[in-house]
Amino acid sequence: MYLKELTELDGVSGNEQQVRDFINQRIKDKVDDLRVDVLGNLIAYKKGTKGRRKIVLAAHMDEVGFMVTNIEEDGTLAFSPVGGVETQVMPGKVVRINGKTIGVIGYKAIHIQDKESLLKPLSVEQLRIYIGAKSKEEASKQVKIGDYVAFTTAFDQENGRVTGKAFDDRAGCSVLMDLIEKNDRYEDDLYFAFVVQEEVGLRGSAVVVEQIHPDIVIVIEGTTAGDDPELPEYQWATHLGDGPAVTFMHRGYVVNKKIYEAILNVAVKYSIPHQAKRRTAGGTDAARFARTGAGTAAGVVSVPSRYIHSPVSMIDLNDYNNAVLLLQKILEEGEAFAR
Amino acid sequence: MDVKELIKELSLLDGPSGYEAEVLKVIEKKIEPFVDKVWYNKVGTLVAEKKGFGKGKLGIFAHADEVGHVITKIEEGLFARLEMIGGVDPKIMFAQRVRIHTKNGVAKGVVGVLPPHLQKEEHRNKVPNFDKIFVDLSCSELGKYVSVGDICVVDMKPVELNGKLCGKAMDDRAGCASLILAAQLLQTLRNYQDVYFVFSGQEEVAGPGAVSIAYELKLDRAIVVDVTHGDVKVPQFVQIKVGEGPAICVGPSIDREFQSKLSEIAQKHNVKTQIEPAPGRSGTDTDEIQLTGSGIRTALVSIPLMYMHTPVEVVDPKDVEETARLLALATTVE
Structure with missing residues (x-):
């Protein structure tokens, strides 16, 4: 499990280098082939014992964050979200710019806000990153327009749960790395695709199909939970601790019925706890894989995660371990899977 | 004493109003070597006392609690x-x-x-x-x-931003730090007045921390050290700048004579200060200390701070040091 290392790296969409390098280092001796494609996707290959089918397991390396869009005269930085980040989670946080410069997103003290603005949700235009620089000139020595900005949350593990940033989708990356570490051979040829730019419109995954022409793709995600006291139970998407979530539909894609049922059958066969993802909001690279080229049957297995797209998300380690187990069993099924 | 380390250490301690004991214990240990005695009053206010060679009783206040x-x-x-x-x-x-x-x-x-x-x-x-x-x-x-x-x-660990410090509870642990540093300076400067460094509680809820001790000590004068909004536009008001020294407050809750004397001392010794107008209440313990007993002559010195009452409050350690210097110098005169 590489959740600590992976989530403490910065890899905002379009700037996945740190994450890619880390994964590359850890897996390069355990696979038959490894390449980085034009967009920056890292694709590892493990030959199958029969090799009549090609299966892609995909997780995205990128996370939501920000980009510096202007350096103001007073030395503060204007910024814009990269991917979906609610303004709610921005103020009062420490961020890292370009992998090194530390800054904070502050907001005007409660004492000097007028009544109206106190009760009005913030917009990103009202927020700036402060790096301790007093002028544009001073700030320009450390940051440039276009620099990437990530949250700085330290990973924590306690009580069977872990908290940190970017479980969407470093959880998926870690699951893939765990599967590679097991170093088993399966019947099908396997491609582990660590893709870029998922959070800005499922972009990295768009060029994978053409390179592999897979028979099946399974996307491994960190997905929304929503199981908290502010949402009535009927609105929950998943529930932490009930096992990995299997998706039947999300934005832009109804999961191939054969794949969906095959995943469920494996879970049932090996008594692996699992749950259906019970909302159709959000999307994954499965939609992109399914509609690229001549189309591919794609499925989704997810680790339920609370508070994603914020600086502190949370997953249950049982769910994580069961996701690894479920995928391992799927691979062990070999040609019997989704026949 | 390393000022940055001191501020960081105090910022990390948890002490919301009414629960300042842990914070005060640490402050007590830090200031004890520099004073004659330390003690707590009935509502848990920490006092560090240092007799002077002349006369008069000066209380120097900072609140130890946080939101x-x-x-x-x-x-x-x-x-x-x-x-x-x-x-x-x-x-x-x-x-x-x-x-x-x-x-x-x-x-x-x-x-x-x-x-x-x-x-x-x-x-x-x-x-x-x-x-x-x-x-x-x-x-x-x-x-x-x-x-x-x-x-x-x-839960917020302090971070450094180009020499400035950012974290929770800088309001008013930065002030507490300046009092400890001032006490240290009194090892070399000699205080004329009896000085009482007061670390009070419950400022954030306008509680009894500061006023109780102001009454008990029968002070002649009090300087309150708190924080003020820095580097932000407040309509109609002069902009207080972070890194340009403490702000000396003027207004009805401040004794005019005492305030001008403090400004004179600052000028004489090249302590960088700014002027902050407070046309009504100051929103600090000063307001009530002034009205304690038969009245106390008050001054308010504020450390400029950004993003007050958030976990990312920012102060400049240089302002804390300048505040300490001003406080120490203020004790040496009549």
Whole structure:
């Protein structure tokens, strides 16, 4: 499990280098082939014992964050979200710019806000990153327009749960790395695709199909939970601790019925706890894989995660371990899977 | 004493109003070597006393408490609700880590937030009040011990930003630090007046910390050291700058003569200061200290600070040092 290392790296969409390098280092001796494609996707290959089918397991390396869009005269930085980040989670946080410069997103003290603005949700235009620089000139020595900005949350593990940033989708990356570490051979040829730019419109995954022409793709995600006291139970998407979530539909894609049922059958066969993802909001690279080229049957297995797209998300380690187990069993099924 | 390390250490301590004991214990240890004696009054205010060679009684005040939260409800599934101690903007609460002080130790929590995928217009168009904010305790071994009445603070480790320090509770641990540094300076400067360094509690709720001791000590004069809004535009007001020295306050809750004397001392010794007008109440302990007993001559010295009452308050350690110098010098004259 590489959740600590992976989530403490910065890899905002379009700037996945740190994450890619880390994964590359850890897996390069355990696979038959490894390449980085034009967009920056890292694709590892493990030959199958029969090799009549090609299966892609995909997780995205990128996370939501920000980009510096202007350096103001007073030395503060204007910024814009990269991917979906609610303004709610921005103020009062420490961020890292370009992998090194530390800054904070502050907001005007409660004492000097007028009544109206106190009760009005913030917009990103009202927020700036402060790096301790007093002028544009001073700030320009450390940051440039276009620099990437990530949250700085330290990973924590306690009580069977872990908290940190970017479980969407470093959880998926870690699951893939765990599967590679097991170093088993399966019947099908396997491609582990660590893709870029998922959070800005499922972009990295768009060029994978053409390179592999897979028979099946399974996307491994960190997905929304929503199981908290502010949402009535009927609105929950998943529930932490009930096992990995299997998706039947999300934005832009109804999961191939054969794949969906095959995943469920494996879970049932090996008594692996699992749950259906019970909302159709959000999307994954499965939609992109399914509609690229001549189309591919794609499925989704997810680790339920609370508070994603914020600086502190949370997953249950049982769910994580069961996701690894479920995928391992799927691979062990070999040609019997989704026949 | 390294000023940055001192401020960072004090910022890390948890002490919302009424629960300052841990903070005061640390301050007591730090200041004890520099004074004649230290003691606490009935409401838990810490006093560090240093006799002078002349006459007069000068109290120098900083509050040890910080804004924070208290657990008000426990919900099924290891969740809790909280309310604020002092004024906290709910807008800065989401996705913060918090520390909850339970009887069995410090539990960890996360303030939850709906992911964008599940947010609807009603969530986006409204600022949730504290009724809607919840803490997830399932990431903590001690989560099951959290109970109503437990004190809670945002978990924030101080960071350095180009020489400035950023963290929680800089309001008013920066002030506390300046008092400790001033006491240290009195090892070489000699104080004319009897000096009482007062570390009080419950400032953020306008509680009894400062006024009780001001009464008890029968002070002639009091200097209150607190923080003020720096590097932000407040309509109609001069902009106080972070890094340009402490702000000396002028206004009805300040004694005019005492204030001008303080300004003179600053000028004479090249202590960088700024002037801050407070046309009504100052919003600090000064307001009530002035009215204590038969009246006390007051001055207010404020350390410029950004993002007050958020976990990312910013101060410049140079301002803290300049404040300490001004305080120490103020004790040496009649």
